[in-house]
Amino acid sequence: MQDSPSQPTGSPGLNHVAIIMDGNGRWARQRGLPRIEGHRRGVSNVREVLKIARELNIKYVTLFAFSVENWQRPAEEISSLMGLLEFFLERNTRELVKNKVRLRVIGRPDDLPEGVQKKLHQALEATKDFQDYVLQVALNYGSRTEVLDAVRAYSEDVSQGKVDPAHLDWPLFSRYLYTADIPDPDLLIRTSGETRISNFLLMQCAYSEMFFSPVFWPDFDRKHFLDAVESFHQRQRRFGKTGEQIKAAPASEPAINR
Ligand code: IPE
Ligand code: IPE
Ligand code: MG
16 A cells, blocks of 8 residues: 555546455465465465555455355364464554555454454554544455344344335445445455355445455455456446446446346
């Protein structure tokens, strides 16, 4: 990340990029290194990608860092990942502050090791008032878990008479998701050649443009990111309308759920 350019170049229509940072393990294996080495390189790549996003004046970046399913990995790998997470937060909080980036977490952070929670809390506190940029990190995140948490919170409000199910619509329900107040991703990038979503932002990516890169995350550099952005700008987002309608008046979001 770096200081805001005085004249932001911008990337029209691209306000939120979400990334499934995949392929650290294979990157390492290809080089005869332990998987954790790939994670280490993956973490250092985050800084670089955030810097480019800022240069493009992309306000929201969401990174998938650890899924609810990732607890099934070997204990040794999980503990290394948690150590790296702590290291990332400790190293980068000052830079987030310097660049006026607000950190946000989605997922169930309460189940993370205490050391990570502590650093997380410090970083969230230190950045909570910034509004220029938002870095949203998905930690112990799963989309289905998110829906369950939302339904639970919504049901609680129904039973307390705070909301009336007769008036349930998407804008209301989406306020119970972890991502309340954050616009949906415009572009979802997944690295490493896998062409699946792996339980990431299933509700929020209903109309996101998808970009699947064959490159492993530690090697996903400026050029690859700019290719993804370029691909996004080649597309016509129709939200259910016809191409002719969009040419006459660009649409922004599906009105049907509103
Ligand atoms: C992504 O890289 C990082 C996390 C899931 C934490 P992987 O560790 O999944 O790398 P591959 O897919 O095994 O190569
Ligand atoms: C998705 O990658 C999770 C993160 C990038 C944190 P995985 O490597 O866990 O996904 P699958 O298991 O290949 O679907
Ligand atoms: Mg993977």
